[in-house]
Amino acid sequence: MIGLPPVNAFVLQRTPYREDSWLLRLFTSDRGQITAHYRGRDAVYLYQPYHAELQGRDDWQRCQHLEIAGPVLRLTGQRAYLALYLNELCGRLLPRWVNAESLFGTYYATLKGLQAGTPAEPLLRYFERRLLEQLGFGIDFREDVAGEPLHAAQRYRFDGCNRFVAADDGELEGQLLLALQNNHLDQPAVALLAKHLFRQALSYHLGEQSLVSRELFRTRVPGKGSQS
């Protein structure tokens, strides 16, 4: 039990627990999402890279030590919503006890990008795509349900989860799907398609309970439009 190396972690959610501690939902690079008890009532920050020393049973981890592992990411204005959206997605969908090193890197890079003012939409789409892959349901752009490679000239329907079905009356153009496969999110039509597809695919996993953070992207004052 001693000498376990600290793990890279972000706090997804923190809830006061008893008089003197926190219950933390952590996004860790090597074990996915875990819940850990952390004694100490000093402030615990979201979007702060930490090294967490964890021990205990699988279902009851204790965080012995939480050490700052880099500058906190400052997400202000509408970027604060986007950051909450990322955490809601991870908290709702990220599995427990899986290696999530690659997605962890994407999460960190997405936050850094948001902080730096990089256009948010492509960052979010890329993150959503990687999250679906982490879930084992990455969208399959290589071949359709029948095992045929996608063709630029063919039209398709989306099965709502991760595959495409060739259909002459399908609403999706093969050409755009191929552009999306290559991450050409700078093209408006591709970006729109990605938003539409990934939202459907994520809803498949989220089930009935919709995302609270989506509500934030709706504004009522013209000219103050936000993005999601």
Add this chain to the structure above:
Amino acid sequence: MEALEQLIVALRRLPTIGPKTARRLALHLLQRDRAAGAELARSLSTALDTLQPCRQCRQLSATELCGICADDERDQQIVCVVESLDELYQIEQTGVFNGRYFVLNGHLSPLDGIGPEELGIPQLLEQVRGGGIRELIMALSTQVEGEATAQYIADQIGPEVSLSTLAQGVPMGRSLNHLDPATLSVALSSRVARQTDAE
């Protein structure tokens, strides 16, 4: 012993109370200090019967409109938005604020299922649209959730209402080596130029 179990279950619904603490409290109130138990039951029941959220600002009040909202001497068009009654009391203690409040009872926290509706934000926006507010002061937590909450409110209202946020940084009377890095970095990035008498 069903009544005892019911009491323990009820106590466990309080924040930070676990099963062991709930049992200890229940036994204390029923065995060690029954007078305290009776007093607690009485005062809780009275408070529940007589106090409700103020129709306008959501702070606890014995009347439909709380004392602050009903006070003509205060500027009812300047509204300070706070996360909890604690902050309201703290600001009141300073004695420097002469507007009224709006109490959210929390901040946006999607993973806890707390969105704008749960915070009464539609109610606040209705008051803004009704034209009764000319300035909103956001006195919310400096963490991301507070920032998102302030931004959400800002996004929903037009330019006719002026908006401000409390300044952030080094607390008075604190030395720098007691600050956590996040506070220090905000204090640094929002530094202000020194006033000089030279010019």
